[in-house]
Amino acid sequence: MSKLDVSRRGLLRTGAVTGAGLALPTIFTAQSAAAFTNDPTGGSVTLGFNVPQTGPYADEGADELRAYELAVDHLNGDGDGGMLNSFSSKALEGSGILGKKVEYVTGDTQTKSDAARASAKSMIEKDGAIMISGGSSSGVAIAVQGLCQEAGVIFMAGLTHSNDTTGKDKKANGFRHFFNAYMSGAALAPVLKNLYGDDRKAYHLTADYTWGWTQEESIKAATEALGWETVNTVKTPLAATDFSSYIAPVLNSGADVLILNHYGGNMVNSLTNAVQFGLRDKVVNGKNFEIVVPLYSRLMAKGAGANVKGIHGSTNWHWSLQDEGSKAFVRSFGTKYGFPPSQAAHTCYVQTLLYADAVQRAGSFNPCAVAEALEGFEFDGMGNGKTLYRADDHQCFKDVLVVRGKENPTSEFDLLEVVEVTPREQVEYAPDHPMFAGGQLGSCNPGA
């Protein structure tokens, strides 16, 4: 009984403190209580997965969510571990992050910057999310990245391809694993040269918003460097559903290559329309007319059906890759869900692991420590070969895939085949490249 030496005085004091704690609201500013926003204090840590669940990109968002769930499973030590086995950094042990169990909340971006920010805010303010990830368009990614910078949490971008995300709108708290428009151009150009020669006349149809413009700029620069001539660039409204009136002028423009800077539903429709107008069977200037879709998405390409056959483009990742990391990921994803993952799923999965790994290595959830651990981090085994998270702009540099619509698909997932893996050196650029100029990272914000 001697151990339980409770003095009357001590008891009173404890009682009084507890009583005060219950009776008096403890008013404190969030600012002073913690070193950074949403410091996880309990046995778990919450991540926020903010993906489009309604609107035209809902299916892509659903695939991203599946990847996140898988990543959380693997981080918590459930399932077969996926890419944790092939990842070059071995800091993660499948016991959560820093020993804390990983939990997650989900939200709907609706592919609108406003709604995406509202959803991300609710994750930060209500659910105490320490990291936000996801998105399926550049506008949303940039908007949410800006929010995370202000709020002091890390943003791990999902599918965003605009140069601006790590260019003029880059932020110290934001990181992008996905490739960008410049890389698409740099990867595609040599392949296009081999296939179609260096004397071509290109006609661009471009979705009339920021992503479209950066892609047009990038592809134009890359193809003109080959010696191609750009006959014309035409902007199409985002809301356009029928592209016939934009395709028709291509017929008599003298161009022999059509480049479709479209994504999602726009891409499906413009490609379908272009094929309808017989562009693929046309011979111009003594050469076969060709169509190029610089940014391919397998999920969306499915909507264009047989029209994608033989059409070249670039993607960040494809499930048919045969390296250890990709195989491990496809195996765990396929076993759990019954179909192979999309490139959006891949980038989201990898981003989650990279974040967890950075926290583990930094030994802290503090966004500044995490950012430091990610900056200049070089890794392998995540499906794209040796990859570098460049410190100057928080962009990942890795191999880029050039793909082509498959002529004889064996299944409904087997739409694309990898034509070439363009090595990382070829798609690298200086941090102050004019296409990326104009913004600054600023300093990392731990919030609070």
Place this chain on the structure above:
Amino acid sequence: MFGLDKKDTSLLMIVAVLTLFAPFILNPFPTGSGLAQFNAGYPDLMQRFVIFGIFAIGFNILFGLTGYLSFGHAAFLGVGSYSAVWMFKLLSMNVLPAILLSVIISGLFALVIGFISLRRSGIYFSILTLAFAQMSFSLAYSVLTPITNGETGLQLTLDDPRVLGVTATADGSIPVTNLFGLEMRGTYEMAVGPWAFQFNIGYYLCALVLIAAFYLAIRIFRSPFGMMLRAVKSNQQRMNYTGLNSKPYTLAAFVISGMYAGLAGGLMASMDPLAGAERMQWTASGEVVLMTILGGAGTLIGPVLGAGFIKYFENIFSKINDNVLHGWFSFMPDGLEDFVVFIVHPFIGKGWHLTLGILFMLVVIYLPGGLVEGGQRIAGWIKGNKQSDAQQSETKPAE
């Protein structure tokens, strides 16, 4: 009080109490509990409640009083947001000039659009406003990108001039919006037992503006001007025959309601300095129509209720996923649990649009007067019950 009769005063008081105590009212469930999912008492959503409340009140001044159904009101909200963000970029991070400018600019914008659109009435007026708003949206998304930053939305950057402020803070970040130094994002957290209540400065600014806006709306509703607007609704022709020119009145109502929208836009930008083009899309205009009708068009408090209802759905229901569902129903046997989750699944998370659509239809079908009518019916039913109880107790002894 304040020139209001007793009933209106009590209505204003109710609104004031509801908004000022919202952090408590909206957080009924302890933080750690499973039902915490339904808590709405966090700054961003509370701000949205009151901002869209202001928007809907303004819309109701036009629609509820004059019967003119504008399908392009979101354009004014968007214009307000853009002006406010430009103010932050060019002048200072103080919200006051930004909000003032947004009200003025959207007022001017409404004056021009209203002047043209009000030449027609009925569905023609709706289509005209819709056309103007869609034009604003399309142009803001593409051609006007230098002003609006297109798809991404207008954001603050580290190299904005900010004449009366700093371009960047000492530690190299973008300064935050404030009211004479009072930061809008400042939040005080109060822990009471298992509950955590958040008091946000930005929210209270919005709440005070809402109360003021609501007060103004009551005054407009009760004024001779409001009476004139009602006359427009009931029979404009007869009004014109009596020699009254109704156009200045409707135009004034249009501009006032445009300024309300601009005020909401300015506040929205003050809480979160970003202005996106999709704020002006016709679906956004449709949303405020839904809010007003859902709550009860023509009533004072209805639009605020409707705004809260829709925003609650958008932000709370969309965040419920299967994982959460399994958490709730984990007490059930496995097979039953999966079955229940399977049944509920289409209506939550990515299915929140479906739930909203169904509820919306139900309200329109069964409660033409909106939620306010629902409330009245419930009140009447309770009263009726009491009366019949009383009657019963009175009649019983006679037996």
Place this chain on the structure above:
Amino acid sequence: MDAFLLQILNGLDKGSAYALIALGLTLIFGTLGVVNFAHGALFMIGAFCAVTVQKILSLSVETIDPDKTDFLGNPLKVKTPYVENWFGPDIGGTIIDWSVPLAILFAIPIMIAVGFIMERGLIKHFYKRPHADQILVTFGLAIVLQEVIKYFYGANPIPTPAPDALNGVANLGAIIGMDLIYPVWRIVYFCFACLIISGVFAFLQFTTFGMVVRAGMADRETVGLLGINIDRRFTIMFGIAAAVAGLAGVMYTPINSPNYHMGMDFLVLSFVVVVVGGMGSLPGAVLAGFVLGILESFASMEWAINLIPGINQIIIYLVAIVILLVRPRGLMGRKGVMED
């Protein structure tokens, strides 16, 4: 010159879809006096009838091909459609290939049924309610229908190609000695639209039923007083309007792969078309559909965009504003319809 002719063709093609949707909208408005915001959803349901027929026809039996492997390294399951098993790969393949035209047969009863259910189950109760209520309840219905489709078919577009025989291009200019290449299916679509439109007009003009309906549109009460059950006829007209929208949707699927929000994309536009044509005027709706389609095509030409930047984005709305200000009753409308 070629360019202009091509854009006129494009305009006629786009206009066909606008005209068909606007025609249905006007039929409903003219007969029942209801502003139907769910009309775009009917167009979408029609398109998904085609998707469904394609899916049904491609229902497959799975056989395991041990030589090939799927993405997980397991033996590949090869799918062979039942129809190919039953009729042999050639005929079976052709049946699947022709699924879109076949879907017309499927869509007509389905769409009429959908129209009946909609009118009897919901819209009937809204005749006496204000236009605003009608707009709102049908708008809610549109959301529900579109979300239901999304739940079953996903959000991504689904490819529904035209039959191979109609998939190529034709040289329309050969007759007049010019080079004018145009996709066959788009020509088919235009002809189909003309057929439907003239069918509807002939039905209204030359049948007793049509005559009664027209009389009812002009003066419902008097026709009712003559002892004619005008309500039942109007219900049938609603079914026909739904079928017109649905068929427009079915035939549209090869032009652009259908997705669940295609109805909403067309909805606002088709209202603008109706208003430009004149509320309640059937010929007006058709005319406005084609005119706006052609104007939209012209506006997307380069010289137009260079002249007024962004004109391709706003042309439809600009036209609507001008028409409403200059000629408020629309191109062919009667005065005073829906003014209050």
